[in-house]
Amino acid sequence: MEWQRRNRIASQTLALCIALMAASMETVECAGRSVHLPGGSAGSATRGGAVRQRTHTASLKDFGGVGDGITSNTKAFHAAVAHLAQFAGGGGGMLFVPAGRWLTGPFNLTNSFTLFLHRDAVILATQDMIEWPVIDPLPSYGRGRDHSGGRYSSLIGGSHLTDVVIAGDNGTIDGQGAFWWKNFHEGKLKYTRGYLIELMHSDQILISNLTLLNSPTWNIHPVYSSNIVISQITILAPVHSPNTDGINPDSSSHVRIEDCYIVSGDDCVAIKSGWDEYGIAVGMPSQHIIIQRLTCISPTSAVIALGSEMSGGIQDVRAEDITAIDSESGIRIKTAVGRGGYVKDIFVRGMNLNTMKWVFRMDGNYKSHPDNKYDPHAIPVIKGISYSNIIAKNVKQVASLHGIPNAPFTGICISNVTVQLAAKARKQTWTCTDVEGVSSGVTPAPCASFRDQGAGANPCPFPTGRFTY
Ligand SMILES: *[C@@H]1O[C@H](CO)[C@@H](O)[C@H](O)[C@H]1NC(C)=O
Ligand SMILES: *[C@@H]1O[C@H](CO)[C@@H](O)[C@H](O)[C@H]1NC(C)=O
Ligand SMILES: *[C@@H]1O[C@H](CO)[C@@H](O)[C@H](O)[C@H]1NC(C)=O
Numbered sequence: 001m002e003w004q005r006r007n008r009i010a011s012q013t014l015a016l017c018i019a020l021m022a023a024s025m026e027t028v029e030c031a032g033r034s035v036h037l038p039g040g041s042a043g044s045a046t047r048g049g050a051v052r053q054r055t056h057t058a059s060l061k062d063f064g065g066v067g068d069g070i071t072s073n074t075k076a077f078h079a080a081v082a083h084l085a086q087f088a089g090g091g092g093g094m095l096f097v098p099a100g101r102w103l104t105g106p107f108n109l110t111n112s113f114t115l116f117l118h119r120d121a122v123i124l125a126t127q128d129m130i131e132w133p134v135i136d137p138l139p140s141y142g143r144g145r146d147h148s149g150g151r152y153s154s155l156i157g158g159s160h161l162t163d164v165v166i167a168g169d170n171g172t173i174d175g176q177g178a179f180w181w182k183n184f185h186e187g188k189l190k191y192t193r194g195y196l197i198e199l200m201h202s203d204q205i206l207i208s209n210l211t212l213l214n215s216p217t218w219n220i221h222p223v224y225s226s227n228i229v230i231s232q233i234t235i236l237a238p239v240h241s242p243n244t245d246g247i248n249p250d251s252s253s254h255v256r257i258e259d260c261y262i263v264s265g266d267d268c269v270a271i272k273s274g275w276d277e278y279g280i281a282v283g284m285p286s287q288h289i290i291i292q293r294l295t296c297i298s299p300t301s302a303v304i305a306l307g308s309e310m311s312g313g314i315q316d317v318r319a320e321d322i323t324a325i326d327s328e329s330g331i332r333i334k335t336a337v338g339r340g341g342y343v344k345d346i347f348v349r350g351m352n353l354n355t356m357k358w359v360f361r362m363d364g365n366y367k368s369h370p371d372n373k374y375d376p377h378a379i380p381v382i383k384g385i386s387y388s389n390i391i392a393k394n395v396k397q398v399a400s401l402h403g404i405p406n407a408p409f410t411g412i413c414i415s416n417v418t419v420q421l422a423a424k425a426r427k428q429t430w431t432c433t434d435v436e437g438v439s440s441g442v443t444p445a446p447c448a449s450f451r452d453q454g455a456g457a458n459p460c461p462f463p464t465g466r467f468t469y
């Protein structure tokens, strides 16, 4: 594909510039050289434009950064971003993070900006609580996810930005989450834990070729944002760490998640759009989302979850070529009375699953509300859900599908699915209430609420058109 070719050329040019910077550690500007972005894909794929360039480049060391893993670099990051912000209108700035261990508190990015990590660079989240500002809850949630009231800032953040790249030669961002998980479990935190990366109200975002370790909670959280590419990201967290979701597009549109490898204590990818009356009031859907070539290990949660916060609506999601090992469920829709909103036009094709509790799961009674002010008449609409070409092995139960009484989940299409049950599988291979749809070529056979179209029918076509950005 054209953008991939440009991407390669761009990253070669960048690699040269980075090599120059790494060699002469004191260099401030990259020899006035125009620095091409890795993954011009965000630009070209989202706008059809040329590969963007950054004309100004600086190293964290130029701002007094010390990569010893002990010294706080919060001031250095703030100073570097403030310096490079002046070039936003004139070709943009790139901050290079050299090899080393760079302890820091939260910092925000700026417009037309690239944060680029050397392959041996590790950005370490500080555990000094004084360094973590408390910010307002998201309007579509009305409160923090762990606690009512505010929340700790995200480690790397930004709001109302255009053209932001966070990339590297697979450099590392380490949330040092054990400290947060322990305090969370012991009830010692006053505010909701911060995310590793959160961009709000932003457009044209590329996050690529990084390893994210041990986030305090969710890893990557684009919210109220658009035109986002998240590629070649490795996310690792202990499988029992609390709420360490991998990638959570939230009230965001035109998102592409590809070639990611995620091991986590919660959902690998969770698409969201706000919580009950707060999400309904904001009314921003998550839509036009592609997930491809995802590998997930998540023994306690889903490979791909839709919800449970979905009050702004979720639509037009296409997931393809998904691999999972030792995960709880393949695709899970979570919602509840009071959420309002909808989940519709969801297409999943090509999943290879090994060792699962469920392949398919839907919960219309996922009780978790921000407060008691939710509208009991706000009934979510779940329809047009299509799953095809799935092979799963060592599965406890094929499906647990439960809609909402008197508001069934409809238009569910399941085709070409072969599930091999585990030695200690549940007796009942499918359980279904308040769901309806069609099926074709599914083994073991689904519940009676799925009208069999006969083997060879292709009742769940995957959309062929591409998104127009
Ligand atoms: C980052 O930006 C957000 C949103 O504008 C703001 O609330 C927060 O205080 C900023 N954080 C830092 C560390 O400057
Ligand atoms: C990603 O990082 C790896 C490891 O440093 C590097 O070999 C590869 O070229 C990078 N990929 C891109 C697209 O920049
Ligand atoms: C990035 O590093 C992770 C963790 O070491 C590794 O598993 C992954 O294969 C690397 N990715 C690339 C593109 O080099």
Ligand SMILES: *[C@@H]1O[C@H](CO)[C@@H](O)[C@H](O)[C@H]1NC(C)=O
Pocket: 350, 351, 388, 389, 390, 391, 416
């Ligand atoms: C059925 O799914 C398998 C993969 O699970 C795929 O190889 C095969 O081509 C699919 N069959 C049809 C008719 O699409």
